[in-house]
Amino acid sequence: MTALVFTLRQAPAQRLDLSPLLPNLLAGKSESDIAAIELQTTRERACVGDVFRVRTGDPAQIRFEGGSERFDCLGRGMSAGEIRVEGDVGVQPGRLMSGGRLTIAGNAGPWAGSDMKGGSIEIAGNAGDRLGGPLAGETAGMRGGVVVVRGDAGARAGDRMRRGMIVIEGTAGSHAGSRMIAGTLILRGRAGPLPGYLMARGTIVMAGGCNTISPTFADCGVHEFVSNSLMAGFVKPYSPTAAALLQRPWRRLLGDMAAIGKGEIFCPPI
Amino acid sequence: MSQLTVNGVRVDDTFAEAFGMRATALTITAPSTGWARQAAVTMTGFATSVIACGCEAGIDRELKPDETPDGRPGVRVLLFAVSTNELQKQLQNRVGQCVLTSPGSACYAGLEAEEKLKLGNALRFFGDGWQVAKRFGDKRYWRVPVMDGEFVCEATAGLTKTAVGGGNIIIMGARAEKTLAATEAAVAAMQAVPDVIMPFPGGIARSGSKVGSKYKGATASTNDAYCPTLKGAGTSALDADIGSVLEIVIDGLTPQAIAAAMRAGIAAVLALGPERGALRIGAGNYGGKLGPHHFHLKDLLP
Numbered sequence: 001m002t003a004l005v006f007t008l009r010q011a012p013a014q015r016l017d018l019s020p021l022l023p024n025l026l027a028g029k030s031e032s033d034i035a036a037i038e039l040q041t042t043r044e045r046a047c048v049g050d051v052f053r054v055r056t057g058d059p060a061q062i063r064f065e066g067g068s069e070r071f072d073c074l075g076r077g078m079s080a081g082e083i084r085v086e087g088d089v090g091v092q093p094g095r096l097m098s099g100g101r102l103t104i105a106g107n108a109g110p111w112a113g114s115d116m117k118g119g120s121i122e123i124a125g126n127a128g129d130r131l132g133g134p135l136a137g138e139t140a141g142m143r144g145g146v147v148v149v150r151g152d153a154g155a156r157a158g159d160r161m162r163r164g165m166i167v168i169e170g171t172a173g174s175h176a177g178s179r180m181i182a183g184t185l186i187l188r189g190r191a192g193p194l195p196g197y198l199m200a201r202g203t204i205v206m207a208g209g210c211n212t213i214s215p216t217f218a219d220c221g222v223h224e225f226v227s228n229s230l231m232a233g234f235v236k237p238y239s240p241t242a243a244a245l246l247q248r249p250w251r252r253l254l255g256d257m258a259a260i261g262k263g264e265i266f267c268p269p270i
Numbered sequence: 271m272s273q274l275t276v277n278g279v280r281v282d283d284t285f286a287e288a289f290g291m292r293a294t295a296l297t298i299t300a301p302s303t304g305w306a307r308q309a310a311v312t313m314t315g316f317a318t319s320v321i322a323c324g325c326e327a328g329i330d331r332e333l334k335p336d337e338t339p340d341g342r343p344g345v346r347v348l349l350f351a352v353s354t355n356e357l358q359k360q361l362q363n364r365v366g367q368c369v370l371t372s373p374g375s376a377c378y379a380g381l382e383a384e385e386k387l388k389l390g391n392a393l394r395f396f397g398d399g400w401q402v403a404k405r406f407g408d409k410r411y412w413r414v415p416v417m418d419g420e421f422v423c424e425a426t427a428g429l430t431k432t433a434v435g436g437g438n439i440i441i442m443g444a445r446a447e448k449t450l451a452a453t454e455a456a457v458a459a460m461q462a463v464p465d466v467i468m469p470f471p472g473g474i475a476r477s478g479s480k481v482g483s484k485y486k487g488a489t490a491s492t493n494d495a496y497c498p499t500l501k502g503a504g505t506s507a508l509d510a511d512i513g514s515v516l517e518i519v520i521d522g523l524t525p526q527a528i529a530a531a532m533r534a535g536i537a538a539v540l541a542l543g544p545e546r547g548a549l550r551i552g553a554g555n556y557g558g559k560l561g562p563h564h565f566h567l568k569d570l571l572p
Contacts, residue, residue: 163405184404203404226299226376226422227404227413229340234406247341264402 004034004059006052008066008087015041015090016051019073023081023100026059041072067106075102078119091128094121097145110154111135113147116164120238126151129173132166133159140181142166148238155192158185161202167239177204180263186235188242199256199263205231206267207245213265217255222269224249271507273550274568277540280550281567286438286532287555288563291350292357293433293523294387295330295380298369299344303332309372310345313364317349318470319519321479321490325351325360326435326521328467330380339378339409340422346380348467350435350521354387361427362392370396370414376422381523383428390414390423430523434563437466437520437528439535440478440496442512442550449514450474452547456518456535463534465527466520478517478554493554511549525563532565537572 004026016039026034034056035049048054052064060081064071067087075083075094081101088106097116104112104121110128113121114135127149132142133156141160148167155173158166161183168176168185174192177185180202187195191210196217228246236243250266272283298313300306310329317327326349333344349364351357369377370393379389390412394401397414403425404411410425441456443449457473460466468474483491494500495507496515508515518535522528539548553567 165406182403201402203402223419225413225420226340226342227411227420229342230406230409230411230422231404233339233341234409262400262402 001058001061003061003063003084004057005055005063005065006048007055008052008064008068009050012046012051012068012070014044014046015070015072016046016068017041017073018071019076021048021062021083022075022078023060023062023083024079026062029059031056067104069107069109072109075100075121078102088125094119094147097121107151113142113145113166115141115143116145116147117143118145120146121148122238123147123149123151126170127153127157127168129154129156130159131157131168132161132164133157142183146238152189158183158204161185165235167235167242169239169242171208177202177263177265179259180204184231186239186242186246188239188245196253196256196263196265198259200259201262203263204265205246205250206265207242209268213253213267214256214258216258216261217253217265218257218261220252220254222249222251225252225266228266274571276571278544279540279548281536281540281571282550282552283568284553285555285558285564285566286436286553287558287561288434288436288438288525288528288565289561290431290563291352291433291435291521292354293348293350293381293430293521294357294361294427295346295348295523296365296369296389296427297333297338297344297346297378297380299333299338299340299342299376299378300372301342301374303343303345305372305374306343306345307332309369309375310347312372313368314347314349314469315368317360317364318475320350320352320435324356325349325364326467326469327360327364328469328473328521330464330467331461339424340376342376348380348465348521348523350433350467350469354429354431357429358387358392361387361389365389365423366393366396370416370421370423373418378424379427381428381430383430385429385431386426387429388425389427390425393421393423396421433521433523434525434528435521436561437522437532437563437565438517438554439532439539439567440515440517440552440554441539441548442496442508442515442552443548444511444513446514448547449516452539452542453516453518455538455542455547459534459538460518460520460531463527463531465523466531467522468518468520468531470517470519473518475517475519478515481556507552509550517554528563529565529570532567533570533572536567536570540572
């Protein structure tokens with residue numbers, strides 16, 4: 001069966017909440033039912049039919065033809081199926097996801113994959129700040145699943161991450177992996193200042209080095225890690241280039257000693 | 271006892287009687303095949319019989335680097351016990367004392383199953399708080415710092431409750447050296463069968479036992495009916511031309527694996543023939559009243 005397709009009519013006049021457009025929520029709905037779903041975030045009413053041309057198909061495979069940085073909360077709470085966006089998306093794509101696959105061909109705004117528990121997100125462009133991170137008042141960020149960013153990521157990628165894996169193939173902004181509780185953050189490109197800031201546990205692989213590392217990380221020397229082979233095997237289907245980097249000796253920095261100091265940063269041996 | 275004769279070797283019309291067991295499998299890796307095998311051999315030492323060892327364990331096969339989770343050479347070992355609790359205890363003690371301690375080793379589940387035994391989840395405490403848990407997909411591993419780096423161990427190992435222990439064949443020959451040659455050939459053939467182990471030394475038991483004893487407290491005693499030096503005592507099951515008897519005990523993850531191993535072993539003995547090997551093949555049973563699995567030799571002929 002062909003995908004259910006939403007084709008953007010024109011650039012939206014307001015920010016839109018696309019969270020109702022999930023495979024499980026659209027299952028069994030007719031084209032007119034879908035067209036009547038409200039997406040507005042202001043007092044100006046905006047229904048699916050106003051913003052998109054809808055071509056019916058399998059709701060387990062949803063495709064957006066055209067994107068916008070005003071497409072907020074896309075894939076929020078997604079539990080199964082597949083959503084693909086041929087363009088940019090706004091804030092919080094894939095937030096609270098527990099399964100399925102979200103593919104974004106363009107850039108994503110802040111809090112992509114925020115608090116997600118499962119499934120996978122692929123962002124072909126760049127990701128905004130606080131990738132996988134919690135919203136204000138939440139105690140933990142990403143809790144599972146995989147996020148791959150082919151481009152660059154903003155500040156505090158993996159903030160308060162508790163489980164799962166984030167792979168950033170480009171560069172990362174400042175404080176990558178800040179306050180990490182556990183999980184794995186792989187940075188293929190260069191990291192901004194102070195990676196792992198106040199991390200408690202968890203792993204940051206920093207293949208491209210960084211500008212400034214906190215003095216509260218302790219150098220444990222250069223070692224070969226058997227566990228990195230396991231990591232490489234898991235990462236390979238998502239990012240072969242990142243997987244290829246893992247199986248070599250790494251310098252292990254233990255920290256952040258300003259927190260409980262049980263986290264680690266793997267950086268290239270110098 | 272009625273017998274068939276194949277290639278000059280007499281095959282008893284009898285069956286091996288086997289029992290249900292709990293089992294698990296592990297993949298042990300190391301920087302070289304030699305060290306993986308060393309860890310496996312150490313771990314499966316003193317594990318010939320549940321009568322006194324707590325479990326029966328052995329090496330299933332060697333694994334190439336592309337067959338192991340971490341891409342290093344490995345060995346697959348199987349452990350069998352009569353209860354889940356005993357299997358858990360043996361697993362924890364043996365991996366903790368023999369694999370964790372072996373240079374460069376890592377240990378992973380070698381069997382996927384719904385029910386689990388604690389593996390790294392039990393051994394992680396050796397890390398004294400420095401251990402690190404990593405989850406990749408649905409697999410969870412523990413990294414325990416040790417003096418040569420890190421001991422990597424999967425959190426759990428699969429448990430099967432449908433394993434079978436006590437498959438066997440009894441190989442009888444005129445002289446010790448010919449009987450041993452036939453039995454060695456059978457073991458070599460059985461080692462090529464996956465999911466089975468032959469837990470006795472080199473896969474061979476020379477002291478086959480019967481249930482019970484005339485002495486209090488002994489649960490098993492020598493199988494006098496198959497001892498050639500007692501042929502004249504009146505209870506012997508041996509013919510006049512039999513001068514030496516050896517037994518191969520087989521434990522398998524499934525009844526099918528046991529049957530495949532017995533078939534391979536019997537074929538090897540028959541192929542060797544009576545001149546170079548054995549004169550007769552039999553099997554051990556308890557009249558069919560104790561074990562639910564009966565492997566009839568006539569069904570396993572090549």
